[in-house]
Amino acid sequence: NSTPKIARYKPYYTELEPERTYLWCSCGRGNAQPFCDGSHKGTDFKPVRYKPETKGEEVLFCGCKHTKTPPFCDGSHNDLLEDYPSDDPNSEENCAVPNVRLSSNPRAPLNGGCYVFSPDCAVLEEKGNLKYCSVIGPEFGAIYQSQFYFEANEGHSPFISFGDRDVVLFISEGEVEVTISGHSFIGQLHSGIYIKGNEVFSINNSSGGTVKFLASACPRADKPEWPEEMLNNFDISQPERVVPLDPSQRQGMANRYFQMLVDKSVGSLVVTQFIGHIPLSKAEPHRHLYEEALIILTGKGCMWTENLKTPVTPGDVIFLPRKQIHSLEATNEDGMLVVGTIYPGDNPSINY
Numbered sequence: 001n002s003t004p005k006i007a008r009y010k011p012y013y014t015e016l017e018p019e020r021t022y023l024w025c026s027c028g029r030g031n032a033q034p035f036c037d038g039s040h041k042g043t044d045f046k047p048v049r050y051k052p053e054t055k056g057e058e059v060l061f062c063g064c065k066h067t068k069t070p071p072f073c074d075g076s077h078n079d080l081l082e083d084y085p086s087d088d089p090n091s092e093e094n095c096a097v098p099n100v101r102l103s104s105n106p107r108a109p110l111n112g113g114c115y116v117f118s119p120d121c122a123v124l125e126e127k128g129n130l131k132y133c134s135v136i137g138p139e140f141g142a143i144y145q146s147q148f149y150f151e152a153n154e155g156h157s158p159f160i161s162f163g164d165r166d167v168v169l170f171i172s173e174g175e176v177e178v179t180i181s182g183h184s185f186i187g188q189l190h191s192g193i194y195i196k197g198n199e200v201f202s203i204n205n206s207s208g209g210t211v212k213f214l215a216s217a218c219p220r221a222d223k224p225e226w227p228e229e230m231l232n233n234f235d236i237s238q239p240e241r242v243v244p245l246d247p248s249q250r251q252g253m254a255n256r257y258f259q260m261l262v263d264k265s266v267g268s269l270v271v272t273q274f275i276g277h278i279p280l281s282k283a284e285p286h287r288h289l290y291e292e293a294l295i296i297l298t299g300k301g302c303m304w305t306e307n308l309k310t311p312v313t314p315g316d317v318i319f320l321p322r323k324q325i326h327s328l329e330a331t332n333e334d335g336m337l338v339v340g341t342i343y344p345g346d347n348p349s350i351n352y
């Protein structure tokens with residue numbers, strides 16, 4: 001009577017009506033999931049009351065009843081499963097899904113505004129020792145975030161700013177010195193770096209080779225700005241800005257794992273960056289309530305939406321609109337390593 005019953009291993013997406021109070025079933029025994037129908041009688045459980053705080057609120061009510069943030073899903077359902085729910089890529093239905101060819105266009109469009117972008121095929125603009133292009137942005141249908149791909153040759157880059165937006169960098173090749181509003185940091189390979197709104201940054205590449213990095217600006221920006229000078233407005237209340245790859249920080253998620261890179265621990269409140277491993281498998285089609293940019297670091301695979309798919313290889317970036325149904329498949333033996341930037345959101349393990 002003190003153990004909740006798992007109603008299901010994923011949350012319930014619900015559009016809430018204003019002025020209504022909801023009673024979420026915490027015991028899992030009710031027949032009106034995710035809501036209470038009185039079945040908790042005789043158990044230690046009581047329903048949890050929730051009244052919408054804003055108009056048009058959309059929530060994910062926990063279905064597994066093991067959440068630590070009742071009544072909402074916090075991803076705990078993944079810990080109750082040995083294997084992340086998967087789908088058979090060779091089912092009759094999936095075999096009928098056509099492949100979108102990349103041709104020479106860097107952007108392979110899938111359903112619902114989702115696409116895969118290959119910076120290797122893109123025309124890059126130049127600014128000082130930098131070459132760059134837009135990967136995700138309003139011109140491609142993004143509503144919340146934008147992402148730019150950069151290559152930095154030897155030397156000091158121009159000063160870069162995205163105005164008052166929060167900026168999250170990911171170093172995908174090489175190692176650089178990053179100066180944020182006068183404070184310098186070492187950005188190692190595969191580290192995430194947080195730059196607060198209104199701060200200015202620059203890159204010093206003395207590695208002897210080309211350094212590649214991606215910059216996400218949230219909310220979205222049309223293009224980078226090139227201020228004449230470095231500002232001196234570094235937010236000292238948040239001195240740590242670089243999060244290196246660290247296997248000891250991995251969190252399990254069924255048979256997958258991820259490590260948070262840029263998140264609240266470095267002061268980023270609404271943009272979250274993580275690095276995660278996907279084993280050889282095709283995920284069960286699902287959705288998220290956040291917009292996501294997913295960089296493929298290692299491995300090969302295929303990105304699927306309702307009735308289209310396209311191959312993905314290292315360097316590609318997947319743009320995933322909010323609520324778009326999708327499934328990412330890793331096709332090589334040791335799986336894929338990916339880096340995600342979610343916005344607005346703080347928990348990459350929540351899906352529905």
Ligand code: FES
Pocket residue numbers: 008009010011012061062063064065066067068072073074075076077078
């Ligand atoms: S469904 Fe319970 S935590 Fe996600």
